[in-house]
Amino acid sequence: MIKILVDSSSELTKKEAEEKGFLFAPISVNIGGREYRDGVDLTKDKFYDLLVNGGEFPQTSQPSPQAFLELFEQAKKNGDEVVAILLSSALSGTYQSAVLAKQMVDYEGIYLIDSLTATGVIQILADYAQELIEKGKSAAEVAERTDVFKTRVHAIAMVDTLEFLQKGGRISKTAAMIGELARLKPLITLTEEGGVGVIGKAIGKNKAVSFMLKWLEEHPVDDAWPKYSIYTSGTENCGQFEEKLKNHGIETMGRLQIGTAIGTHIGPNAFGIIYVEKA
Numbered sequence: 001m002i003k004i005l006v007d008s009s010s011e012l013t014k015k016e017a018e019e020k021g022f023l024f025a026p027i028s029v030n031i032g033g034r035e036y037r038d039g040v041d042l043t044k045d046k047f048y049d050l051l052v053n054g055g056e057f058p059q060t061s062q063p064s065p066q067a068f069l070e071l072f073e074q075a076k077k078n079g080d081e082v083v084a085i086l087l088s089s090a091l092s093g094t095y096q097s098a099v100l101a102k103q104m105v106d107y108e109g110i111y112l113i114d115s116l117t118a119t120g121v122i123q124i125l126a127d128y129a130q131e132l133i134e135k136g137k138s139a140a141e142v143a144e145r146t147d148v149f150k151t152r153v154h155a156i157a158m159v160d161t162l163e164f165l166q167k168g169g170r171i172s173k174t175a176a177m178i179g180e181l182a183r184l185k186p187l188i189t190l191t192e193e194g195g196v197g198v199i200g201k202a203i204g205k206n207k208a209v210s211f212m213l214k215w216l217e218e219h220p221v222d223d224a225w226p227k228y229s230i231y232t233s234g235t236e237n238c239g240q241f242e243e244k245l246k247n248h249g250i251e252t253m254g255r256l257q258i259g260t261a262i263g264t265h266i267g268p269n270a271f272g273i274i275y276v277e278k279a
Contacts, residue, residue, distance in 0.1 A: 002081045002139045004129050005071060007063060007094050008039035009087035009261040010122035022126060023071050023082065025063040027094065029260050032056045044257045048233035048268055057167045058264050062094040068101035072110055081109035081139035085125050085146065087261060088116045090194035111143035116194030120228055120256035120274045121153045152279065156199065156215055157230060157272025158208040159186045160237065164267035187211050188266070205237065209244050212272065221250055225276035228256045232263045238271040245273065
């Protein structure tokens, strides 16, 4: 049997992953000296409450090689093959932990994909990989095709506040203060290199939405694939964006809440879309 493995940056909880038949590796989050396992004993709503009201900036850490080793050894024992679709190596050491675990387990049935992305994009990739398995493709074929397909799946979002980019050291305190006064709204995406990149800056939310709609015209949505609106906490902005998308002929299948991997840095009230671009 071929098993898909995802980490919690996919925004799936352990329970949701297991319901899909996926293996699951949680990212750890330390807030105020307490350690949480993302998607296991830390919900997204609880995370944002701690992010905004907890007083201390969260520290995330990748699953250990040992955590992956245990999953790989169990797969080896069961005679299963594993296709692991993991958080971008440009954002975390998660992929490297899995590489080390694969070397330790000494089993050829482990296929690792550096997704070069995060959040619900990984869900789309995992669901695609599962479809390939159901069509009878080998683990090697599943890994190869999914690795190619990942270049077509995109996430774009508007950051509502610069506070958490500043707290995370991504911008200076002065830049954050000036940006907030100017109502600056950065537009971000996950780049081809797997990092978070700024694709534009807008003054105010309405101009930010217009920017994203223009981006979608230039990088058109393939309606044959799933598309989801995304948000951090607070759904008002996301709901308004969904209406704008609908007016432009883009109907999302549902909402996905952004979790710790990206949410730590972009904070509450962010929103955007995940979709597959036309080939």
